[in-house]
Amino acid sequence: MAIEHEQLERSSLTRYVSPKGDFIGFRDEDHYKEKLKEWGLSSGKGAKKEFLFKERNYQRVVTIKGYETYGKSDEFNTLVIEFQDGNLCCIHPAFLKEMQASSFGKESMLQVEEKDFSIEEQASETQEQVEKPEPKLEAKPEPKKPKATKPKKEKEPKIELPADKVHFTASVKQFALTYNPFNEENDEVVVLENVVIVEEPPIELGLAWCSHSKTLKKFELQPGDKLEFDGKVAKKKLAKGKDVEEEFIVDAAVQYKVNNPSKIVKNG
Template identity: 30%
Template structure:
């Protein structure tokens, strides 16, 4: 049996190990800090309760889950966490009832608005007739006085032309495969996470060099995951790694590109 509601991931970033999967789930608040293994989660929708497991992610805010029929589905980690509560279905039904009530009220307001529009149009017809008669009299008076013709009075004022919109620069074409990259650690910082009590830790890199490609990329960023923390990186460290680069702007920072799931990262010694 297949599920029609499934949103298939365009590309899945798989976990390099079970430890990384556990650490990621802790970052998404799907596991407590003391957890040592990943549990089975429940996906709830339209009266269904389906067991699923987390098999990867698309980005930091999109988790990929897999059902028992092997179908994969994209979901926000905060929404998946909310589904684990016993009251999730009750809140969803209450929200549906509220939407239905709002639709009924909106329909009533639309009927009243239509009646008001019809009344306004009827009044407007009378006003336009009076204005037409007044306009005819004004044009005749203008012609008699010689102050200007009716055609001159009625000529619309020419509007200034808007400047032509500037053409946007074409988007940078990024390779879809993993790339071999060297970079310099520029800064450690945090960005707000509206779905968690804690801010997300990130690393900003500069001096980007990509083997076999000439791409105009000055800076990239990545999550400061538990795996990277083990390297004990410092600002100014020159590192090499393999990763896929995607167009994803860092919140509150002018960094347009992100490295996804970096692997084989190591610090390049100055004499290397």
Template identity: 30%
Template sequence: MSYSFVVEPLAIQDFESEDELIERCKEWNLLSGSATRPKTYQYKRQGLSLPCEIVGYVDNQTVVIQFENKQHHCIHPAYLKEMQTASFGQRGFSATEAKTEEALEEGGEITEAEEASGEGALLDADAVGGDGLGESGVAEVAESEGSEAGAGSAASAKQTAPESKPAKPAAKKKAAVQLPEDKLKITAVVKEFTTVPNHFSDNDDEVIIYEGITIEGHDLPIEEVWSSHSATLKKLELKEGDRLSCEAKIVAKKLTQHPVKYKINNPSKLQVIPPEG
């Protein structure tokens, strides 16, 4: 059985380990500070209560859950936490949910607002491009009010307005890079160590930006990538200018506050290549 309401993610950021999953869930207030293992959650909707587990994320405000039928669905972590309460779905749209929705809309990162009960009508939306929202698309809104009057005004203006110069053709958009789904053998040079804000933690996230990207067997127009400065990478004691070899997935994930569009996910077989000569 498949669920028609699901908002499929365009790209899933995997957790590098179970420890990272646990830490992330603690940051999202989905696990207690003393928890040592992940848990199963309940996704509630229109009288349904479906077991699910967190399998990844799109960004800091969008987690990806997986149902028992293996379907993936995007949801805001605060909304998933709200679903764990016994009273969820038994009353109208609460002040807490309304505050969550308002905050999401102001931030432009709405991942999901759903129909919590028969009284409060909520809308499904996707932070990764579904329903015309998110980084990969712009909402398309059809305005109907005043359309007839607008049409009459346009006809009148057409008769009286002087001839205008033909508009310049719109610039062609670059085709999106087709990223392989499998792990790739990647060689990259450490360009910079930096940090980016983490809204769910008091500390910023440490990241590494790489340049001079070489991908074995592929000729992809990717000049820079980034990755989390994980505990595993810290053991290598990398420095700027070091050449790193690894096997990893490359996903389309823009680095906050930096013009780097692609991320290295789940790197393995890490090796620092000594300089030639």
């Protein structure tokens, strides 16, 4: 009875941020493990099932039921966690990761950010209050001869990325490593070239990248392989790997990421 009463007290103390509606669940155990690694919540010893939700004066056990996506191209995630009393709540992956540290509670990440913002605002207001010195009168410089103007380069037209899942054709360019700040490790990715969104008219993206997931590894891809697949695309630059060999570094800038490729067909 005492334990149940304590759980009820904690439930009343917790401020829940409910999901907006339907959220994305995990397809299977491999999908769950892949997302944990992406969020930096993987222990390296398997897929952890229970996590701690901490406040200053108590902590509760939660499980991850799924996630929501947000951003122009759904490239960001918010976790949906479930408490032991059945309540659901949304939380940022980095904040849940911070809660797992034994030092959590002294000063949370969000509180530090709020203090830093307050200090910056005060500094800005103080700077505006300082009287500006009167400008000194200086001799007018002699007018310079106009320089020959160079013709301006025409800007490339901006590509409007579709928000929904679309069909792609592409070729495997190479494999690379990118630094993941969530787990502080390098993740293996596949760099694609000749990437085209099959629409009318077709949209040519050039280079793109995606995670080298277990699903893709089953195809034993090699540079030059031609692929067809479905997925979502987002404007997300491929970050360089940390302390990696030259063969895992991409020469050209890759500006687009393909999320959750499915219905993959390898044509050669």
